[in-house]
Amino acid sequence: VREHNKLDGADLVAVTEEDIDQEDEFSPSLETKDHVPFSGASVTLPGGAKEFYKMANDRRSVRKYSTKPVPIEVIEDCVRSAGTGPSGAHTEPWTFCVISSAEIKQEIRDIIEQEELLNYTQRMHKQWTTDLSPLKTNHVKEYLTDAPYLILIFKQTYGLREDRKRKQHYYNEISTSIATGILLSAIQSAGLSSLITTPLNCGPALRSLLNRPANEKLLVLLPVGYPSDDCKVPDLSRKDLSEIMVKY
Numbered sequence: 001v002r003e004h005n006k007l008d009g010a011d012l013v014a015v016t017e018e019d020i021d022q023e024d025e026f027s028p029s030l031e032t033k034d035h036v037p038f039s040g041a042s043v044t045l046p047g048g049a050k051e052f053y054k055m056a057n058d059r060r061s062v063r064k065y066s067t068k069p070v071p072i073e074v075i076e077d078c079v080r081s082a083g084t085g086p087s088g089a090h091t092e093p094w095t096f097c098v099i100s101s102a103e104i105k106q107e108i109r110d111i112i113e114q115e116e117l118l119n120y121t122q123r124m125h126k127q128w129t130t131d132l133s134p135l136k137t138n139h140v141k142e143y144l145t146d147a148p149y150l151i152l153i154f155k156q157t158y159g160l161r162e163d164r165k166r167k168q169h170y171y172n173e174i175s176t177s178i179a180t181g182i183l184l185s186a187i188q189s190a191g192l193s194s195l196i197t198t199p200l201n202c203g204p205a206l207r208s209l210l211n212r213p214a215n216e217k218l219l220v221l222l223p224v225g226y227p228s229d230d231c232k233v234p235d236l237s238r239k240d241l242s243e244i245m246v247k248y
């Protein structure tokens, strides 16, 4: 009999005597192939890490968008980049739902604004809403219908193998979060803006709106587009390197 232990993002299956006797019932989810030579990065930025930092430091979370269209090919390249992220046992446990339909964006906005009204007025602690007050956020989210795209990122909590067995998706939340970070940088590199949102309590309704399967759980939702002409952002500063890096 197997014991399932919940451990830090991975569903570990305890190995028992019985499993060891029947080891041949296990087969890797990935095809077993010879390793291939690799000599490191072949594409680099002309200005190296300094140039990447300048780009990254220019990123701001944008909450007011222009309706100016963005070619879908740009979004496709950004999602391709996200899909290069490392993942537990190379399971690639993510789904990126890209919404451009005005009707679906409106439905998403309706679901989120309804929940966020309850979040802000009833569910979030007073300290939480107070901490957010300098950012001037509230339950009204025009960006959900103004931005040309919404990207809903789902983590796949498990997969299905060709032999119909359940495939373990180790560290699916960490893997999908790393892919999301790569997506943010790709969006930035295309001259576009975005915003990480975590619609509290909206996951199940958004999953069913988009007909996503039961193994997919909403991680984050990003509007993507250009900032509106009158866009303003909070006057924030970032921690200095000396505050975030410790050399040994």
Ligand code: IYR
Binding pocket: 116, 132, 137, 138, 139, 197, 198, 199, 200
């Ligand atoms: N999800 C809400 C509240 C919110 C929470 C945090 I933490 C933020 O950094 C920003 C907002 C909203 O999107 O308004």
